[in-house]
Amino acid sequence: MALGGSQIERALGIKWCVVSDQFHFRVIVDERPLSRRGVLSTVASIYDPLGFVAPFILVGKQILQEMCRDKIGWDEPLSEDLKPRWESWLLDLKNLADVKIRRCYLPEGFEKVERYELHHFSDASVKGYGECSYLRAISVSNQVSCSLVIGKARVTPTKITTIPRLELSAAVIAVRTSDLLKRELEVQAQEFFWTDSKVVLGYINNNARRFHIFVANRIQRIQEGSDPDQWRYVSSEDNPADHASRGLTAKGLITSNWLTGPDFLWHDKLPAYDVKVGDLGAEDPELRSTFVHKTLATEDSLLNHFSRFSSWTRLVKAIARLMRCVKEVKGLVSRTNEVTSLEERKEAELFIISTVQKEVFSEEIKDLKSKKQITRDSTNRLRKLNPFLDEMDVLRVGELLDDMTSDAFINALRTLIAIRGNVRQLRSDQGTNFAGARREFLESVKKMDQEGLKQLGCEFVMNPASASHMGGAWERQIRTIRSVLTSILDHSSKRLDTSSLRTYFYEVMAIINSRPLTTHLLSDPSSPQPLTPNHILTMKSSVVLPPPGEFVKEDLYLRKRWRKVQYLANEFWTRWKGEYLLNLQQRNKWYKTQRNAKINDIVILMDNSLPRNEWKLAKVTKVYPSEDGVIRKLELLMSDAALDDQGKRVNKPVYLERPIHKTVTLVEAE
Structure with a gap:
């Protein structure tokens, strides 16, 4: 094809004639050896990104696939049966110059478009499969383009595949092409999918049958990218995708309906192919076989056996003995004739409780295992009790609260007095923003008899409404403790029984009551330990230390409950020292210049290697300014509680150098 250089431009790897506004193909066939390497080089040299001549290229790909299937070497010559086919295809390659494709989707003089339609056709054969998509435009005067x-x-896979599977694969390509065109085309178009396989239409419209994995995955992809109502039947004679599955010569491309689409797309109305797709037969090889087994069984509930025992103790002993026998048969424990231990009876009790719960609260347990919560309707018997399953799958409920009446509060106050003695004064906040249980508590406080409270030796003082700042000292303390407790118990409360939780609260109380009450004499490192609430409550000066041993997160999942409690207590200490102790020194250093440390400042030295409550006091004896004048390193004189009768040090003074971020300033030097 002889064209002037100024009339031809390149577009997407093909030629564009500016004068006629058409795409052309111009292939120069170089001399290449008649071998597998030469065939691949020639086929790959045809660049056709939009698939305008895809049926022609398919013939060359089929010849290459047969060479691969016959395991012909890269430089071996073509066989006698493939050589004439290849030479014929090479001669036809020059005829691609006669193929012309209009660049614009709409012809010149086409009136205003009323609507667009995208039509996707798919087909498959034993040699190939593919699809073709057409843009159909209808003008306001019913012109069609x-x-x-x-x-x-x-080309089809080298592994033998059935025609229905190939047809289904072609339909998947049509759906993927639809997704591509919806992203790239700047028009809103109604979509139609056409296939000449009634089997594929039956698969796509199926909702009841189960298929093998190959078919099921492709049906799922088709249903994700299209609606079953969009799929229609087209006869093989009218299906242009038939050329994509069998191949065409260059002249066949021009004379076929590949470039223009089927004739019915050029009519005013689309044909109504009323093809009914019947139900899939059970003999379809793509259907997965389903086996149904019917069994009859009579269930003898364990609860019937439990009811035969005259007492709870006898039932527990019997179940404990039975569970031991099971372990002996399995070889988990050695045989013995001793009476069941306390641990074995405890395990038997949990088994009995769990069995009864599964019978009585089966639906609630099922909900907790699947949704982690129960249905909150009026028919649910546990809806108000915050139920949960512990690590043994035993159904339990949250910490039951007493009523919020005046009597209940007085009982709680009497409990405190019985443990700690008479309370001189109680202070409370009655903020108007309280809600729920707090609001009920305030109402109960207002109804209490003040004279009755005075008989208890206690004065109850409430702050005015909307003046919670008047209780800032204890409000901050309560908030810090509550936030740490909440975060820890949210993840661990289900692993604690009542006694373990009570012990944990006592450990927390010991930590909180070990904080200093005053800064008096803190400026002297040789002074006694600072006064704490524990000194007043216990009348002892010793620090409440944790039990010996290391406690790790895995202790939460062991049966030794005391280790669970100690691990959680250490977690509280770690969180509390970070959220409360560090509040003694405001950490504004990132955006505000702070006071430099000075000689004779009294500080607490943070040491993560020490047990909780044992951080030591120290006095700054020397500072080391940096080049910018900021103090970042200190020399400290460590405090020592070992004093003689005259209040002097017994041991030699200890000086340490530490970075400033390891200290918390308590008293600033004058």
């Missing part, structure tokens, strides 16, 4: 947008043609 149809243009090829994109086409795809692929």
